[in-house]
Amino acid sequence: MADGAGARAERRGRRRLAALAGLAAAAVALGVAELVAGLTGPWTSPVVAVGDAVITLTPEPVKQFAIDTFGEADKVALVVGTLVVVALYALAVGVLSLRDRRLGTVGIALFGLVGVVAAITRPAGGLLDALPSLVGAVAGGLALPALLAPLTAPSSGGPHPRSTGEASPGHPSPAGESSEASSADARVVDRLREVLAGGDRKGAGLDRRRFVVGSGVALGVAAVTGGGGRLLQRRFDVADARAGLRLPAPSDAAAPLPPGADLAPEVDGLTPLFTSNRDFYRVDTAITVPRIDPAGYRLALTGMFDAPRSYTLADLLERDDLVERDITLTCVSNEVGGGLAGTARWLGVPLGAVLRENGVRDGSTQLLCRSSDGMTIGAPTRSALEVPDAMLAVGMNGEPLPIEHGFPVRMLIPGLYGYVSACKWLVGIEATTYEAVDAYWTRRGWAARQEIRVASRIDVPLRPFPAGRRPIAGVAWAQTRGITAVEVRVDEGEWREAQLSPQVDADLWRQWVLPYDFAPGRHQITVRATSAEGELQTQERRPPFPSGSTGWHTIQVVTT
Ligand SMILES: Nc1nc2c(c(=O)[nH]1)N[C@H]1C(S)=C(S)[C@@H](COP(=O)(O)O)O[C@H]1N2
Ligand SMILES: [Mo]
Numbered sequence: 377m378a379d380g381a382g383a384r385a386e387r388r389g390r391r392r393l394a395a396l397a398g399l400a401a402a403a404v405a406l407g408v409a410e411l412v413a414g415l416t417g418p419w420t421s422p423v424v425a426v427g428d429a430v431i432t433l434t435p436e437p438v439k440q441f442a443i444d445t446f447g448e449a450d451k452v453a454l455v456v457g458t459l460v461v462v463a464l465y466a467l468a469v470g471v472l473s474l475r476d477r478r479l480g481t482v483g484i485a486l487f488g489l490v491g492v493v494a495a496i497t498r499p500a501g502g503l504l505d506a507l508p509s510l511v512g513a514v515a516g517g518l519a520l521p522a523l524l525a526p527l528t529a530p531s532s533g534g535p536h537p538r539s540t541g542e543a544s545p546g547h548p549s550p551a552g553e554s555s556e557a558s559s560a561d562a563r564v565v566d567r568l569r570e571v572l573a574g575g576d577r578k579g580a581g582l583d584r585r586r587f588v589v590g591s592g593v594a595l596g597v598a599a600v601t602g603g604g605g606r607l608l609q610r611r612f613d614v615a616d617a618r619a620g621l622r623l624p625a626p627s628d629a630a631a632p633l634p635p636g637a638d639l640a641p642e643v644d645g646l647t648p649l650f651t652s653n654r655d656f657y658r659v660d661t662a663i664t665v666p667r668i669d670p671a672g673y674r675l676a677l678t679g680m681f682d683a684p685r686s687y688t689l690a691d692l693l694e695r696d697d698l699v700e701r702d703i704t705l706t707c708v709s710n711e712v713g714g715g716l717a718g719t720a721r722w723l724g725v726p727l728g729a730v731l732r733e734n735g736v737r738d739g740s741t742q743l744l745c746r747s748s749d750g751m752t753i754g755a756p757t758r759s760a761l762e763v764p765d766a767m768l769a770v771g772m773n774g775e776p777l778p779i780e781h782g783f784p785v786r787m788l789i790p791g792l793y794g795y796v797s798a799c800k801w802l803v804g805i806e807a808t809t810y811e812a813v814d815a816y817w818t819r820r821g822w823a824a825r826q827e828i829r830v831a832s833r834i835d836v837p838l839r840p841f842p843a844g845r846r847p848i849a850g851v852a853w854a855q856t857r858g859i860t861a862v863e864v865r866v867d868e869g870e871w872r873e874a875q876l877s878p879q880v881d882a883d884l885w886r887q888w889v890l891p892y893d894f895a896p897g898r899h900q901i902t903v904r905a906t907s908a909e910g911e912l913q914t915q916e917r918r919p920p921f922p923s924g925s926t927g928w929h930t931i932q933v934v935t936t
Contacts, residue, residue: 398469398470402463402487404519405515405517406422417609418664425494426490428661429497429498436922440919488514489509501750523587525590526590614667623771623776626698627698627699630702637649638887643847647835656772657717659707662749667779670689673689673785680737692725702883703719703855703884705719706828706831712927713931723770726767728760736761742757742815744804768785786802790855791827791855796824823922830859834848834849844893846894847890848901852885852903855884857907861905862876863904866892874889888905901930901932901933913926913928
């Protein structure tokens, strides 16, 4: 091997180790930050805070793409993405600080600064929230030089000197470097060295053993602090408090379901009339779900009220006007044929009654609803007052609200998309106007108010099936109006009217079924619904942004 080539290989090996040192230092920083977040709360962890900031800053089309691509796993994808970016950055910082330690310090400081800024600029963020990123950055800043030291220190020939310490230009080998390694231990280290350096055996001024030990210690520290931090963060959990909560019986129960109300048991693959809490879609901007201790819960009314007050959870649960209602909730981000819709039996306090008791003023057009994580949802005051089943919900399908669905209190206004009505983790209602303030999504270009559009979806058949008679089936919704007809067209045939599940309530979707004789081959199926107001679902294709998707759901199927 020529001398120049050897030197280059040696420098490459050293850079690789430096990159690994950067990675290990980042692991220490993140682990220590998790530990501190065990004191300050899971939402202050830099990974979570930065992820939250990314959600806040991401343009709506990209968000829509993420929801479409990853669905409910969008948050997991974001956290993984954040970690990948951190890892790449850490590798670079490691290499740079080999050249100049100050670059490493600056790199880590910037890294910490991003975490600090992300944590304190969250809508509900405070100064204390900066602590995990700050302490994490300091830990990473101490770890990095310590990890890099064995890569540059002129070795003094420790217990296991390098086996073939050749001199190379720029890195003259100190005397006494070339003694043979003798112990088995040293051979193991040599092997590790080879692996780490990708075959590079040169090592002037480079103590690989110390590097391996140092990185091992760093990764151990990262694992212990990170794991311990995650354990500590569990004390913010409110699952036990939720499990211990007893919901009162409603004074006005949901209307009894007529016999045969749910067609799903008869049609394989059809969406059930009620969605279980586990299967209910979830859409929100929260990476760590807000955890509200029911004992400390307060709902504060502010703004255009004559005599605004605040409510504890007990205030709400002890009222004598609790209602139980079956309501289908849908998301404005739902694509034609998409799954962001679900139906539950909700328990809650009538919203109109609460607003009137507090003397909501005539001039208020918008209720700015505030979630405990600081995000806001703007709901029309008029709908809140006039839509009969609008409520402050505390129960979902016979249980306290699941934590992901807004525990302990959320708003629901039938007929409006969730983003302009269904604020979860609700802690504030400010009566205001649309002129005075824009809510979270309005600031991002979504329509300030939007009634749910007439929609229908094909659930079956989706997969290839044998030719012959089989049901085409799905669901259709037009909340507060109700669905009166669903028509299906196969290929270029006539529109045929499907059979509908019994009308239970105008706020509930309806299932539809049409048995059809399929000839062998490929088929195209299209569905369209009509509301009780006589509005035919529009054929015009529009994407979800900015006011909800429209168009007929069409699928292609093939017989086996
Ligand atoms: N606090 C809070 N409430 C929120 C949201 C949110 O991001 N944060 N998302 C809204 C949207 S867009 C929808 S569609 C519904 C979804 O409610 P779910 O997750 O219970 O299905 O919640 C609404 N309430
Ligand atoms: Mo939504």
